[in-house]
Amino acid sequence: DAGVTQSPTHLIKTRGQQVTLRCSPKSGHDTVSWYQQALGQGPQFIFQYYEEEERQRGNFPDRFSGHQFPNYSSELNVNALLLGDSALYLCASSFVGRGSDEKLFFGSGTQLSVL
């Protein structure tokens, strides 16, 4: 049973470019959340997708957008990259049907460096 998989594992971009990160949820999961973890900090919630719609959003600008596909996989897009966007981007999946027992399972992340 594959866990949460993210691609690529590492990425180097230049300021102003656009980037797309990909996530495949754990088998049986229907919800995907994205987090940004800057060096030495805790993860910060970007947004969560359920039924192909953004269900909740954290305090991130519109440059950060996402998508969830019918197979529950998800993409995170960041436009007009800034140096401050350099971070580890974590994807987490869960199964909403478990209610209060819903748990997040995290992938190993994509390390994005913006030069």
Place this chain on the structure above:
Amino acid sequence: AQSVTQPDIHITVSEGASLELRCNYSYGATPYLFWYVQSPGQGLQLLLKYFSGDTLVQGIKGFEAEFKRSQSSFNLRKPSVHWSDAAEYFCAVGGGYSSASKIIFGSGTRLSIRP
């Protein structure tokens, strides 16, 4: 505003010694409370979770945490640490649509183990 404070940035304990990691939270209602562990190059793994019921929660790897509403605290404990426990530990609070929604993480406590 919801927030999580982990006052200890770095803690070193001897192998076999007991451990307590501190966590204080600020939340308007009864929150979901979590402890996660992150090893280098790895995603986050859930150690334990509290929402209601017994205020002493047992988790994986021999960890436990105690919820104290009067102190807004959720400290993590382990009676005897092993070298493999060296990692970054994050306390977190959630409470959006479900227990996996919009989780807010603290800045983490790095645990080192002295041989």
